[in-house]
Amino acid sequence: MSAPDVLRRLARNWIGLPDVPGARRWAWVAVIDAVGTGMRIPVTVLYLTAVVQLPAASVGVGLGVAALVGTVCAPAAGALIDRLGPKTVVIACFLTAATGYFGYLAIRDWVSFMVVAVVAEIAEHSARPAKQALVAAMVTPEQRVPLMAFQRSVRNIGFGLGGLTSAALVALKAHTGYTMVLAGDAVSFLVAAALVIGIHVTRPAAARAAAAAGAGTGGGGGGKASPRGGFREVLADRRYVALAVLNTLVMTHVTALNVGVPLWIDQHTAASPGLVGVLFAMNTALVVLLQVRLTKGISRVGQTPPVYARAAAAFALAAIAYWAASLAGDALSVVVVLLVVGVLAHTAAELYGAVGEWTVSVNLAPEHLRGRYLSLFSISFSAHQAIGPVLVIVLITQAPGIAWFVLAAVLGVGCLASAWLAHGAEEPAETGTTTEPAAATAAPGTDSKEASSTA
Numbered sequence: 001m002s003a004p005d006v007l008r009r010l011a012r013n014w015i016g017l018p019d020v021p022g023a024r025r026w027a028w029v030a031v032i033d034a035v036g037t038g039m040r041i042p043v044t045v046l047y048l049t050a051v052v053q054l055p056a057a058s059v060g061v062g063l064g065v066a067a068l069v070g071t072v073c074a075p076a077a078g079a080l081i082d083r084l085g086p087k088t089v090v091i092a093c094f095l096t097a098a099t100g101y102f103g104y105l106a107i108r109d110w111v112s113f114m115v116v117a118v119v120a121e122i123a124e125h126s127a128r129p130a131k132q133a134l135v136a137a138m139v140t141p142e143q144r145v146p147l148m149a150f151q152r153s154v155r156n157i158g159f160g161l162g163g164l165t166s167a168a169l170v171a172l173k174a175h176t177g178y179t180m181v182l183a184g185d186a187v188s189f190l191v192a193a194a195l196v197i198g199i200h201v202t203r204p205a206a207a208r209a210a211a212a213a214g215a216g217t218g219g220g221g222g223g224k225a226s227p228r229g230g231f232r233e234v235l236a237d238r239r240y241v242a243l244a245v246l247n248t249l250v251m252t253h254v255t256a257l258n259v260g261v262p263l264w265i266d267q268h269t270a271a272s273p274g275l276v277g278v279l280f281a282m283n284t285a286l287v288v289l290l291q292v293r294l295t296k297g298i299s300r301v302g303q304t305p306p307v308y309a310r311a312a313a314a315f316a317l318a319a320i321a322y323w324a325a326s327l328a329g330d331a332l333s334v335v336v337v338l339l340v341v342g343v344l345a346h347t348a349a350e351l352y353g354a355v356g357e358w359t360v361s362v363n364l365a366p367e368h369l370r371g372r373y374l375s376l377f378s379i380s381f382s383a384h385q386a387i388g389p390v391l392v393i394v395l396i397t398q399a400p401g402i403a404w405f406v407l408a409a410v411l412g413v414g415c416l417a418s419a420w421l422a423h424g425a426e427e428p429a430e431t432g433t434t435t436e437p438a439a440a441t442a443a444p445g446t447d448s449k450e451a452s453s454t455a
Helices: 003-015 023-040 044-051 056-084 086-106 110-138 141-173 175-197 205-215 222-236 238-250 252-268 275-290 305-327 332-363 367-398 403-422 444-453
Strands: 202-204 433-435
Touching: 023 110, 023 141, 023 175, 044 056, 044 175, 056 086, 056 110, 056 222, 056 367, 086 110, 086 175, 110 141, 110 332, 110 367, 141 175, 141 275, 141 332, 222 238, 222 367, 238 252, 238 332, 238 367, 238 403, 252 275, 252 305, 252 332, 252 367, 252 403, 275 332, 305 332, 305 403, 332 367, 332 403, 367 403
Parallel strands: none
Antiparallel strands: 202 433
8 A cells, every 4th residue: 555545544534634535635724834834933032032122012012903904894894705605715815915925024124014904914814714714615505513522633844844944944044943933824825725726615595695685786785795694694583692702711721721731830830841842742642633523523512511511520630630630749759640631631622612612603605605704703712812811821820729710610501501502502504616717727627637646
Protein backbone atom coordinates (compact mmCIF):
# COMPACT_ATOMS: atom_id res chain seq x y z
CA MET A 1 0.00 0.00 0.00
CA SER A 2 1.42 3.40 -1.03
CA ALA A 3 1.98 6.26 1.40
CA PRO A 4 -0.90 8.34 -0.05
CA ASP A 5 -3.23 5.35 0.37
CA VAL A 6 -2.15 5.00 4.00
CA LEU A 7 -2.77 8.68 4.64
CA ARG A 8 -6.19 8.51 2.98
CA ARG A 9 -7.15 5.49 5.06
CA LEU A 10 -5.95 7.22 8.24
CA ALA A 11 -7.93 10.34 7.36
CA ARG A 12 -11.11 8.42 6.64
CA ASN A 13 -11.07 5.65 9.24
CA TRP A 14 -9.31 7.18 12.25
CA ILE A 15 -9.42 10.95 12.07
CA GLY A 16 -12.77 10.69 10.31
CA LEU A 17 -12.76 12.42 6.91
CA PRO A 18 -16.38 12.24 5.71
CA ASP A 19 -16.70 10.52 2.34
CA VAL A 20 -18.41 13.41 0.53
CA PRO A 21 -17.57 15.37 -2.64
CA GLY A 22 -15.21 18.24 -1.96
CA ALA A 23 -14.33 17.13 1.59
CA ARG A 24 -10.70 16.43 0.78
CA ARG A 25 -10.28 19.74 -1.00
CA TRP A 26 -11.92 21.49 1.96
CA ALA A 27 -9.52 19.66 4.28
CA TRP A 28 -6.61 21.16 2.33
CA VAL A 29 -8.23 24.59 2.58
CA ALA A 30 -8.48 24.20 6.35
CA VAL A 31 -4.86 23.05 6.69
CA ILE A 32 -3.40 25.80 4.49
CA ASP A 33 -5.50 28.47 6.20
CA ALA A 34 -4.39 27.20 9.61
CA VAL A 35 -0.70 26.97 8.64
CA GLY A 36 -0.74 30.62 7.64
CA THR A 37 -2.57 31.66 10.78
CA GLY A 38 -0.30 29.52 12.95
CA MET A 39 2.71 31.24 11.39
CA ARG A 40 1.34 34.73 11.97
CA ILE A 41 -0.16 34.66 15.46
CA PRO A 42 3.09 34.15 17.44
CA VAL A 43 4.96 36.97 15.65
CA THR A 44 2.41 39.70 14.90
CA VAL A 45 2.99 41.74 18.03
CA LEU A 46 6.77 41.17 17.86
CA TYR A 47 6.83 42.38 14.25
CA LEU A 48 4.86 45.52 15.07
CA THR A 49 7.01 46.39 18.08
CA ALA A 50 10.48 45.20 16.96
CA VAL A 51 10.38 45.93 13.22
CA VAL A 52 7.79 48.71 12.79
CA GLN A 53 8.73 49.99 16.27
CA LEU A 54 5.24 50.87 17.43
CA PRO A 55 4.73 51.16 21.21
CA ALA A 56 3.36 47.95 22.70
CA ALA A 57 0.43 49.80 24.29
CA SER A 58 -0.53 51.28 20.91
CA VAL A 59 -0.40 47.85 19.30
CA GLY A 60 -2.71 46.43 21.97
CA VAL A 61 -5.22 49.26 21.55
CA GLY A 62 -5.07 48.98 17.77
CA LEU A 63 -5.66 45.23 17.72
CA GLY A 64 -8.55 45.63 20.16
CA VAL A 65 -10.21 48.35 18.08
CA ALA A 66 -9.73 46.36 14.87
CA ALA A 67 -11.29 43.26 16.46
CA LEU A 68 -14.25 45.35 17.62
CA VAL A 69 -14.77 46.70 14.09
CA GLY A 70 -14.59 43.17 12.72
CA THR A 71 -17.22 42.04 15.22
CA VAL A 72 -19.56 44.88 14.32
CA CYS A 73 -19.22 44.13 10.60
CA ALA A 74 -19.85 40.38 10.93
CA PRO A 75 -23.67 40.64 10.63
CA ALA A 76 -23.27 42.32 7.24
CA ALA A 77 -21.42 39.20 6.11
CA GLY A 78 -24.42 37.15 7.20
CA ALA A 79 -26.68 39.09 4.84
CA LEU A 80 -24.17 38.62 2.00
CA ILE A 81 -24.02 34.88 2.67
CA ASP A 82 -27.79 34.59 2.32
CA ARG A 83 -27.83 36.75 -0.82
CA LEU A 84 -24.71 35.61 -2.70
CA GLY A 85 -24.06 32.15 -1.28
CA PRO A 86 -21.40 31.06 1.24
CA LYS A 87 -18.80 30.03 -1.31
CA THR A 88 -18.63 33.51 -2.83
CA VAL A 89 -18.29 35.11 0.61
CA VAL A 90 -15.58 32.67 1.74
CA ILE A 91 -13.53 33.46 -1.36
CA ALA A 92 -14.05 37.20 -0.84
CA CYS A 93 -12.99 36.91 2.81
CA PHE A 94 -9.82 35.00 1.90
CA LEU A 95 -8.88 37.57 -0.76
CA THR A 96 -9.58 40.44 1.65
CA ALA A 97 -7.50 38.77 4.37
CA ALA A 98 -4.62 38.33 1.89
CA THR A 99 -4.81 42.04 1.10
CA GLY A 100 -4.79 42.92 4.79
CA TYR A 101 -1.80 40.78 5.70
CA PHE A 102 0.21 41.87 2.66
CA GLY A 103 -0.62 45.36 3.89
CA TYR A 104 1.15 44.60 7.18
CA LEU A 105 4.42 44.75 5.22
CA ALA A 106 3.68 48.38 4.30
CA ILE A 107 2.92 49.62 7.83
CA ARG A 108 4.92 52.72 8.72
CA ASP A 109 2.94 54.28 11.56
CA TRP A 110 -0.08 53.71 13.82
CA VAL A 111 -2.57 55.04 11.26
CA SER A 112 -1.43 52.68 8.52
CA PHE A 113 -1.40 49.87 11.08
CA MET A 114 -5.03 50.60 11.96
CA VAL A 115 -6.10 50.57 8.31
CA VAL A 116 -4.64 47.17 7.47
CA ALA A 117 -5.56 45.67 10.84
CA VAL A 118 -9.21 46.67 10.38
CA VAL A 119 -9.27 45.17 6.86
CA ALA A 120 -7.76 41.92 8.13
CA GLU A 121 -10.08 41.66 11.14
CA ILE A 122 -13.22 42.30 9.06
CA ALA A 123 -12.16 39.45 6.78
CA GLU A 124 -11.37 37.11 9.70
CA HIS A 125 -14.62 37.76 11.59
CA SER A 126 -16.77 37.54 8.45
CA ALA A 127 -15.12 34.29 7.36
CA ARG A 128 -16.26 32.28 10.37
CA PRO A 129 -20.03 32.18 9.63
CA ALA A 130 -19.27 31.93 5.91
CA LYS A 131 -17.17 28.80 6.43
CA GLN A 132 -19.87 27.19 8.57
CA ALA A 133 -22.52 28.01 5.98
CA LEU A 134 -20.29 26.59 3.23
CA VAL A 135 -19.91 23.30 5.09
CA ALA A 136 -23.69 23.19 5.56
CA ALA A 137 -24.13 23.70 1.81
CA MET A 138 -21.61 20.97 0.92
CA VAL A 139 -23.12 18.05 2.80
CA THR A 140 -26.31 16.57 4.22
CA PRO A 141 -27.51 17.50 7.74
CA GLU A 142 -26.16 14.20 9.08
CA GLN A 143 -22.68 14.92 7.69
CA ARG A 144 -22.33 18.52 8.87
CA VAL A 145 -21.03 17.95 12.38
CA PRO A 146 -18.52 15.25 11.32
CA LEU A 147 -17.15 17.52 8.57
CA MET A 148 -16.87 20.48 10.97
CA ALA A 149 -15.13 18.21 13.44
CA PHE A 150 -12.72 16.99 10.77
CA GLN A 151 -12.03 20.59 9.79
CA ARG A 152 -11.14 21.38 13.40
CA SER A 153 -8.86 18.37 13.61
CA VAL A 154 -6.84 19.23 10.53
CA ARG A 155 -6.71 22.91 11.51
CA ASN A 156 -4.96 21.88 14.71
CA ILE A 157 -2.35 20.11 12.60
CA GLY A 158 -1.99 23.26 10.51
CA PHE A 159 -1.60 25.50 13.56
CA GLY A 160 1.22 23.31 14.84
CA LEU A 161 3.03 23.28 11.49
CA GLY A 162 2.61 27.03 11.15
CA GLY A 163 3.99 27.70 14.61
CA LEU A 164 7.07 25.58 13.95
CA THR A 165 7.60 27.27 10.58
CA SER A 166 7.42 30.79 12.00
CA ALA A 167 9.80 29.87 14.83
CA ALA A 168 12.36 28.54 12.33
CA LEU A 169 12.07 31.53 9.97
CA VAL A 170 12.38 34.14 12.69
CA ALA A 171 15.28 32.31 14.35
CA LEU A 172 17.21 32.05 11.08
CA LYS A 173 16.43 35.36 9.43
CA ALA A 174 15.59 37.81 12.24
CA HIS A 175 13.74 40.82 10.73
CA THR A 176 13.59 39.19 7.30
CA GLY A 177 11.92 36.22 8.97
CA TYR A 178 9.04 38.41 10.15
CA THR A 179 8.50 39.60 6.59
CA MET A 180 8.56 36.04 5.26
CA VAL A 181 6.03 34.92 7.88
CA LEU A 182 3.53 37.69 7.12
CA ALA A 183 3.94 37.26 3.36
CA GLY A 184 3.51 33.50 3.79
CA ASP A 185 0.28 34.04 5.71
CA ALA A 186 -1.07 36.30 2.97
CA VAL A 187 -0.12 33.76 0.28
CA SER A 188 -1.87 31.02 2.26
CA PHE A 189 -5.14 32.93 1.93
CA LEU A 190 -4.66 33.23 -1.83
CA VAL A 191 -4.01 29.50 -2.14
CA ALA A 192 -7.05 28.72 0.04
CA ALA A 193 -9.25 30.96 -2.12
CA ALA A 194 -8.06 29.18 -5.27
CA LEU A 195 -8.90 25.80 -3.73
CA VAL A 196 -12.39 26.92 -2.68
CA ILE A 197 -13.14 27.92 -6.28
CA GLY A 198 -12.87 24.24 -7.23
CA ILE A 199 -15.33 23.00 -4.57
CA HIS A 200 -18.74 21.91 -5.83
CA VAL A 201 -21.41 23.62 -3.73
CA THR A 202 -25.19 23.51 -3.51
CA ARG A 203 -27.40 26.31 -2.30
CA PRO A 204 -30.73 25.78 -0.55
CA ALA A 205 -33.65 26.50 -2.84
CA ALA A 206 -35.28 28.47 -0.04
CA ALA A 207 -32.26 30.74 0.26
CA ARG A 208 -32.21 31.32 -3.50
CA ALA A 209 -35.89 32.26 -3.45
CA ALA A 210 -35.40 34.60 -0.50
CA ALA A 211 -32.44 36.28 -2.19
CA ALA A 212 -34.37 36.75 -5.41
CA ALA A 213 -37.33 38.17 -3.51
CA GLY A 214 -35.06 40.58 -1.64
CA ALA A 215 -33.36 41.70 -4.84
CA GLY A 216 -36.67 42.26 -6.56
CA THR A 217 -38.44 44.11 -3.78
CA GLY A 218 -39.88 47.34 -5.12
CA GLY A 219 -40.88 50.58 -3.47
CA GLY A 220 -38.83 52.74 -1.15
CA GLY A 221 -37.16 49.86 0.66
CA GLY A 222 -35.75 48.21 -2.48
CA GLY A 223 -33.31 45.40 -1.87
CA LYS A 224 -32.48 46.71 1.59
CA ALA A 225 -35.75 45.60 3.11
CA SER A 226 -34.84 41.95 3.08
CA PRO A 227 -31.71 42.20 5.29
CA ARG A 228 -33.53 44.29 7.88
CA GLY A 229 -36.50 41.95 7.90
CA GLY A 230 -34.16 38.99 7.99
CA PHE A 231 -32.34 40.17 11.09
CA ARG A 232 -35.65 41.01 12.76
CA GLU A 233 -36.61 37.37 12.26
CA VAL A 234 -33.28 36.21 13.70
CA LEU A 235 -33.58 38.40 16.79
CA ALA A 236 -37.17 37.27 17.28
CA ASP A 237 -35.92 33.67 17.65
CA ARG A 238 -35.43 33.85 21.40
CA ARG A 239 -34.17 30.29 21.75
CA TYR A 240 -31.40 30.86 19.22
CA VAL A 241 -30.41 34.24 20.64
CA ALA A 242 -30.27 32.71 24.13
CA LEU A 243 -28.07 29.85 22.89
CA ALA A 244 -25.73 32.37 21.26
CA VAL A 245 -25.45 34.34 24.49
CA LEU A 246 -24.89 31.16 26.52
CA ASN A 247 -22.15 30.09 24.12
CA THR A 248 -20.14 33.02 25.47
CA LEU A 249 -20.09 31.11 28.77
CA VAL A 250 -19.47 27.71 27.16
CA MET A 251 -16.38 29.15 25.46
CA THR A 252 -14.78 29.54 28.90
CA HIS A 253 -12.90 26.31 28.18
CA VAL A 254 -10.90 28.11 25.46
CA THR A 255 -9.55 30.98 27.57
CA ALA A 256 -9.14 28.73 30.60
CA LEU A 257 -6.77 26.55 28.55
CA ASN A 258 -4.91 29.21 26.58
CA VAL A 259 -4.57 31.77 29.39
CA GLY A 260 -5.50 30.08 32.65
CA VAL A 261 -3.45 26.88 32.53
CA PRO A 262 -0.06 28.52 31.72
CA LEU A 263 -0.63 31.21 34.36
CA TRP A 264 -1.74 28.63 36.93
CA ILE A 265 1.25 26.37 36.34
CA ASP A 266 3.67 29.28 36.59
CA GLN A 267 2.21 30.95 39.67
CA HIS A 268 0.54 28.22 41.72
CA THR A 269 2.29 24.88 41.13
CA ALA A 270 5.80 23.44 41.50
CA ALA A 271 5.86 22.36 37.84
CA SER A 272 8.24 23.94 35.36
CA PRO A 273 6.69 26.38 32.86
CA GLY A 274 8.19 24.15 30.20
CA LEU A 275 5.47 21.61 30.98
CA VAL A 276 2.95 23.95 29.35
CA GLY A 277 4.25 23.11 25.88
CA VAL A 278 3.96 19.37 26.54
CA LEU A 279 0.41 19.72 27.84
CA PHE A 280 -0.62 21.86 24.87
CA ALA A 281 0.89 19.33 22.47
CA MET A 282 -1.12 16.60 24.20
CA ASN A 283 -4.29 18.67 23.87
CA THR A 284 -3.64 19.26 20.16
CA ALA A 285 -2.99 15.58 19.48
CA LEU A 286 -6.18 14.53 21.27
CA VAL A 287 -8.25 17.04 19.32
CA VAL A 288 -6.82 15.73 16.05
CA LEU A 289 -7.46 12.10 16.94
CA LEU A 290 -10.75 12.27 18.82
CA GLN A 291 -12.82 15.25 17.66
CA VAL A 292 -14.52 13.45 14.78
CA ARG A 293 -14.94 10.20 16.72
CA LEU A 294 -16.84 12.03 19.47
CA THR A 295 -19.38 13.29 16.95
CA LYS A 296 -20.62 9.77 16.21
CA GLY A 297 -24.39 9.63 16.56
CA ILE A 298 -24.71 13.41 17.00
CA SER A 299 -26.40 15.09 14.06
CA ARG A 300 -29.56 16.62 15.54
CA VAL A 301 -30.18 19.30 18.15
CA GLY A 302 -32.22 16.88 20.26
CA GLN A 303 -29.09 14.77 20.74
CA THR A 304 -27.00 17.59 22.23
CA PRO A 305 -28.26 17.83 25.86
CA PRO A 306 -26.12 14.85 27.00
CA VAL A 307 -23.17 16.31 25.06
CA TYR A 308 -23.43 19.61 26.92
CA ALA A 309 -23.78 17.75 30.24
CA ARG A 310 -20.59 15.77 29.52
CA ALA A 311 -18.73 19.00 28.71
CA ALA A 312 -19.79 20.51 32.05
CA ALA A 313 -18.85 17.37 34.00
CA ALA A 314 -15.47 17.05 32.26
CA PHE A 315 -14.56 20.68 32.96
CA ALA A 316 -15.57 20.29 36.61
CA LEU A 317 -13.15 17.35 36.85
CA ALA A 318 -10.43 19.42 35.20
CA ALA A 319 -11.02 22.26 37.68
CA ILE A 320 -10.65 19.89 40.64
CA ALA A 321 -7.43 18.45 39.19
CA TYR A 322 -5.89 21.89 38.61
CA TRP A 323 -6.85 23.02 42.11
CA ALA A 324 -5.42 19.86 43.65
CA ALA A 325 -2.14 20.37 41.76
CA SER A 326 -1.64 23.63 43.66
CA LEU A 327 -2.03 21.79 46.96
CA ALA A 328 0.54 19.08 46.16
CA GLY A 329 3.44 21.33 47.11
CA ASP A 330 6.86 20.11 45.98
CA ALA A 331 5.68 16.58 45.15
CA LEU A 332 6.51 17.14 41.51
CA SER A 333 5.35 13.75 40.24
CA VAL A 334 1.95 14.23 41.87
CA VAL A 335 1.68 17.73 40.44
CA VAL A 336 2.47 16.52 36.93
CA VAL A 337 -0.02 13.66 37.14
CA LEU A 338 -2.77 16.00 38.34
CA LEU A 339 -2.04 18.51 35.60
CA VAL A 340 -2.11 15.77 32.96
CA VAL A 341 -5.46 14.55 34.31
CA GLY A 342 -6.69 18.12 34.29
CA VAL A 343 -5.74 18.70 30.66
CA LEU A 344 -7.22 15.35 29.61
CA ALA A 345 -10.55 16.28 31.21
CA HIS A 346 -10.26 19.84 29.90
CA THR A 347 -9.78 18.50 26.38
CA ALA A 348 -12.89 16.33 26.74
CA ALA A 349 -14.85 19.44 27.74
CA GLU A 350 -13.47 21.25 24.71
CA LEU A 351 -14.39 18.40 22.35
CA TYR A 352 -17.93 17.98 23.65
CA GLY A 353 -18.53 21.73 23.86
CA ALA A 354 -17.55 22.14 20.21
CA VAL A 355 -19.98 19.40 19.13
CA GLY A 356 -22.84 21.10 20.96
CA GLU A 357 -21.96 24.50 19.51
CA TRP A 358 -21.79 23.27 15.91
CA THR A 359 -25.03 21.32 16.12
CA VAL A 360 -27.24 24.01 17.63
CA SER A 361 -25.75 26.92 15.68
CA VAL A 362 -26.17 25.33 12.24
CA ASN A 363 -29.18 23.04 12.65
CA LEU A 364 -31.42 25.64 14.28
CA ALA A 365 -30.69 28.18 11.54
CA PRO A 366 -33.34 28.22 8.78
CA GLU A 367 -31.85 27.72 5.34
CA HIS A 368 -33.02 31.03 3.91
CA LEU A 369 -31.42 32.99 6.79
CA ARG A 370 -28.54 30.69 7.69
CA GLY A 371 -25.89 33.33 7.03
CA ARG A 372 -27.56 35.87 9.29
CA TYR A 373 -28.17 33.30 12.03
CA LEU A 374 -24.56 32.10 11.98
CA SER A 375 -23.19 35.65 11.93
CA LEU A 376 -25.19 36.36 15.09
CA PHE A 377 -23.90 33.20 16.76
CA SER A 378 -20.33 34.10 15.81
CA ILE A 379 -20.56 37.24 17.93
CA SER A 380 -20.43 34.99 20.99
CA PHE A 381 -16.82 34.11 20.15
CA SER A 382 -15.83 37.76 19.86
CA ALA A 383 -17.63 38.59 23.11
CA HIS A 384 -15.78 35.84 24.93
CA GLN A 385 -12.45 36.95 23.46
CA ALA A 386 -13.09 40.36 25.02
CA ILE A 387 -14.39 39.18 28.40
CA GLY A 388 -12.80 35.76 28.97
CA PRO A 389 -9.12 36.69 29.38
CA VAL A 390 -9.93 39.43 31.88
CA LEU A 391 -12.10 37.08 33.97
CA VAL A 392 -9.53 34.27 33.96
CA ILE A 393 -6.55 36.48 34.78
CA VAL A 394 -8.34 38.32 37.59
CA LEU A 395 -9.53 35.07 39.19
CA ILE A 396 -6.19 33.28 39.01
CA THR A 397 -4.15 36.24 40.25
CA GLN A 398 -6.54 37.67 42.82
CA ALA A 399 -8.64 34.71 44.00
CA PRO A 400 -6.69 31.52 43.27
CA GLY A 401 -8.46 29.51 45.97
CA ILE A 402 -11.80 29.69 44.14
CA ALA A 403 -10.66 30.52 40.60
CA TRP A 404 -11.22 27.13 38.97
CA PHE A 405 -14.50 26.53 40.79
CA VAL A 406 -15.87 29.86 39.56
CA LEU A 407 -14.77 29.07 36.02
CA ALA A 408 -16.37 25.61 36.28
CA ALA A 409 -19.59 27.23 37.50
CA VAL A 410 -19.58 29.71 34.61
CA LEU A 411 -19.07 26.99 32.02
CA GLY A 412 -21.52 24.68 33.81
CA VAL A 413 -24.28 27.30 33.71
CA GLY A 414 -23.65 27.87 30.01
CA CYS A 415 -23.67 24.16 29.17
CA LEU A 416 -26.63 23.10 31.32
CA ALA A 417 -28.79 26.05 30.24
CA SER A 418 -27.90 25.29 26.60
CA ALA A 419 -28.86 21.65 27.16
CA TRP A 420 -32.21 22.75 28.61
CA LEU A 421 -32.90 25.01 25.62
CA ALA A 422 -31.84 22.36 23.12
CA HIS A 423 -34.15 19.78 24.69
CA GLY A 424 -37.29 19.58 22.57
CA ALA A 425 -36.11 22.21 20.08
CA GLU A 426 -37.61 21.73 16.63
CA GLU A 427 -35.23 22.12 13.73
CA PRO A 428 -36.41 24.09 10.69
CA ALA A 429 -37.43 21.86 7.81
CA GLU A 430 -34.73 21.24 5.22
CA THR A 431 -35.78 22.10 1.68
CA GLY A 432 -34.37 20.68 -1.50
CA THR A 433 -31.05 21.96 -2.76
CA THR A 434 -29.99 23.30 -6.10
CA THR A 435 -26.55 23.80 -7.53
CA GLU A 436 -25.05 27.24 -7.07
CA PRO A 437 -24.35 28.11 -10.72
CA ALA A 438 -21.80 30.88 -10.32
CA ALA A 439 -19.79 28.90 -7.81
CA ALA A 440 -19.90 25.45 -9.39
CA THR A 441 -16.78 25.86 -11.48
CA ALA A 442 -16.08 22.17 -10.99
CA ALA A 443 -18.77 20.19 -12.72
CA PRO A 444 -20.51 17.42 -10.83
CA GLY A 445 -18.57 14.87 -12.78
CA THR A 446 -15.32 16.47 -11.63
CA ASP A 447 -15.86 15.52 -8.00
CA SER A 448 -14.56 11.98 -8.33
CA LYS A 449 -11.42 13.22 -10.07
CA GLU A 450 -10.97 15.90 -7.44
CA ALA A 451 -11.42 13.34 -4.67
CA SER A 452 -8.80 11.06 -6.11
CA SER A 453 -6.22 13.79 -6.61
CA THR A 454 -6.52 15.93 -3.48
CA ALA A 455 -6.30 13.49 -0.60
